[in-house]
Amino acid sequence: MTETAPIPTKTQRASTLVLDGVEVPFQDGESLYQVAQRHRSEVPTLCYDPRLDAFGACRLCVVEVEGFRTPVASCTTRAAAGMKVRTRTDALEQHRKTLLELVASESRDSGDAHGKGTPGHVDPLRGYASQELATLTARYAVDGTRFAGAHSGRSHREDDNPFLLRDYDLCISCYRCVRVCAEREGDHAISVANRGFHTQITTEFGGKLLDSSCTFCGQCVQTCPTGALADRKAMRNAGQPGELTKTRTVCPYCGVGCSVDIVTRGERIVAVQPAMDGPANEGALCVKGQFAWDHVQHPERLKTPLVRDAAGRLVPASWDEALGRAAAGFAKALREHGDESIYAIASGRAPHESAYTIQKLIRAAAGTNFVDNCSRA
């Protein structure tokens, strides 16, 4: 996660604490993790998502605080004035490695081609946060064998919905999916059943998502740090050669204007992921913005200009011919029937530059205000 907590402004009286030997300011209510993150101290996390209430489940973010007998989870511990905090001792790093070994052993081989060999490796097309576990196992040089054999999840590959792959053998019980669904999406479509090694993420009735209150918004997929929940549409493009590139843009559907990244490989769109820092959506999307992107490179697209031939059929034409015909028809109407004989309807879906040039065309060609847009199309 890249989000950083705001830096205290001068008007707020900032208290200070000592972080790895350096005195640093913090704001009332901040957690030790937020303070550490702002000062670029690389505390590892797995159950943390800055948009969610801190949960304290994975214990990877533990730090030592002077006067406390045992290390504390920094994501759930409030900063207090005068605290002396250490984030990088050998003992902490060893503790974190052990935890990661446990986690890695719970998680079976994903079967994905990408990044094979690293415990927790999954294809990055599984989702926005899917590389978090693999990144940490690599950083801590964890191999998955130490506690091998104890699996807590259960795969729901039989759920035939086309959007969400539910591969719970990779689940590490961070509950980020359950929490994002409840706290951010407000749908409570999934929950936690059982405890300990038998923990399972499940729908209300243990059945398919289609029969639950799930809206297929994909938020659980995008927050999952192991790829246990994965973007099934994107995964159709998994394992192919070529770099993935992200392009920041805005969803083409409703007026909320959610920011998204289009994920491409070469000249193909292979996925859409939410922009966690999108001003309108802060990482949220709905089923349309998340999953309805494949119209763009659809075989039915109009690929050449068309003009009506003498027999009344629409036939392919060159741009030059089609534009010539388009302009000639307007010129003829203006000449023979006057300024009020032409009209234009702009699109409420195309970008500004479309609407702007269309209104200018009418005003400059006819001197009228005979232009409107589709309020509903």
Added chain:
Amino acid sequence: MSNPLRDMDKPETIFCIGTNMTECHPVAATRIKRAVAKGAHLIVADPRRIPLVEYAELYLPIRVGSDVALLLAMAHVIEREGLVDEEFVAARTQDFAAFREHVRRFTPEWAESICQVPAADIARAARLYGGASRAAIYYTLGITEHICGVDNVQSLCNLALMTGNLGKEGAGINPMRGQNNIQGAGDCGAIPANFPGFQACDDPANAAKFAKLYGRPIQARKGITKVHALERATDGRIRAMLICGENTVVSDPDRHHCEKALNSLDHLVVIDVFPTETTALADVVLPATAWGETDGVYTNTERRVQRVRAAVPPQGEARPDWWIVSQIGRRLGLPGFEYEAARDVFDELCSVSPIYAGLDWDRIEDGAYQWPVPDRNHPGTPILHVGEFKNGRGRFNVISYRDPAEVVDAEYPVWLTTGRRLEAYHTRTMSGRAAGMDYLLNEETVEVHPDNVRAWGLSDGGFARVTSRRGSIVVRVEATPQSPRGTVFCSFSFGDVPVNVLTGGGYDPVTTTAELKVCPVRVEPCAAPVPTA
């Protein structure tokens, strides 16, 4: 929207009217759900028991088209119980005395007979809204797609003005725009009443300004709306039309009339990304680049100006709209169409619109600005009307209830109302082509209350013929308590169930927005349709 999306968890009371937000603006709805979880009071007024109702403290299942009556009675209670923000009214508004006199006549008991919800609930809604320190209104097409759409909006403004719920955080009047860039099309002047930046066409100074910019005299009066343009196409006064990215034939009301209008033209040019029922009628079809292939700008519902970017090359020979239109302009011998890139067009828009004066292509890189941004040092305007209104004082409008253009009678005894569904978007030229969407929604249905299904001899999953004064369709029946008794619902997303052959009985006299939310129909059982083709 007068207030930003970010504000949505700040109101003490949220009043949603005519907005099926969880399905039409799902991510905005998540903010409402969070506000409710934090203790906000949510009032939902809608003829249908939409999913948002599950989160509401108070649900008002008003009869379709009765919004003005509800809002008058709420104003009545606010006035009667001393909930008027007298200080705000005195300092910031005008014409309140006449409005106050007017609303004294409209009791909740009067409204009950029209809206068909209990007077006590109307009074409670008024207290929840009027008694809150910060109350926000959200609405969508359920308010505007009526013959009295303007009256509905002004009634909401009256409520906000009398309670001082404008120009501050967590309040306001917030229309949720249905399409990604419908706000932007207006910003750019693709409307008959305004030049770019909402500069009124009927102000001669504006007409003179644009005449100079565009190199020829321009009429200093409003143009005509699309609805009137289609009428004039039918009677031969309009001869040539350019339609961009709109499947007019399926989306507009009164399909038969619309097809006739487009067929009457001498010349129809359509710019689009897919073949549609409308491109089929064109003389020239020009292939446009799609989302993901086009650099440009959208404005969202909170007036946030955001960049969109090309991630992949165009399909085939598709070109950006601005290039296509400029080429037509150049072939007509018009000056000022020598753009080389989208940014040239956008920067010109900024230079001619005061609300964009502080913006340019580079400054909107991060989507940090909400217009108006009047100059380079301005931070943008997340909340409108802080301290003052654009035209000085906020004006109260005296509004009275009118029946819809068509009301139910013996022949057409059922109310039909229309809208969108979560999984489909408009005429599905885009969402219908996305793999997997069929899993969630694969055909249109007419939603009928289970009691009506039985009473009218229908069966759940069987077919019904729905007939209005203009036409008739055959559609599968879905029994659901989401529809109230006596009212049925259809979306307008499936070309094989052209709901728009039914709608279009009346138009708002000011905006000519069609009354798509109300259409009396008859619903009868019938056999399954024979598939064509």
